[in-house]
Amino acid sequence: MDQAKHPVTNLAGRYGHPLHPALVAVPIGAWVASFAFDLASRFVSGPQGLADGARWLIGLGVVGAIAAALVGFLDLFAIPTGTPVFRTALAHMAINLAVTGAYAVNFVLRGGGPPGPVPVGPLVLSAISLAGLAVAGYLGGELAYRYGVRVADETTQARGYHRADKENS
Secondary structure, three states, rough: OHHHHOOOOOOOOOOOOHHHHHOHHHHHHHHHHHHHHHHHHHHOOOOHHHHHHHHHHHHHHHHHHHHHHHHHHHHHOOOOOOOOOHHHHHHHHHHHHHHHHHHHHHHHHOOOOOOOOOHHHHHHHHHHHHHHHHHHHHHHHHHHHHHOOOOHHHHHHOOOOOHHHOOOO
């Protein structure tokens, strides 16, 4: 559907350059780094800096996920309802909202805790949340690479594969 390739508003990014995929780098990076900090806090002496850093990375990821979700929601409006791509987009959105909610809870759980390494409970919650994030990311890849949501149409894409020397002859 050509409709799903065009933005419903310029706030979602211009045609062929959606903002949502660029914005998701913030929560993904922050949450992966927070998990690395979580693990490292369990193996070093003086783990409090890593535990605090993991908490603030989780908070940054939640803020970034909210921004990405708002722009992603604009992309959802361009997808025709009742289609497989729309159902995939809804699953992608639902899982990401659940993951963001889990990280928000994780952020609160970590506030004011005793100094030391990250406790097992928040560490397990982060691991489960990362697994959910991976599933949602897979579905996001399906939306972009399989269904071409917010990707330039095939004619526009094909122009990038013409050799300059053949165009001039």
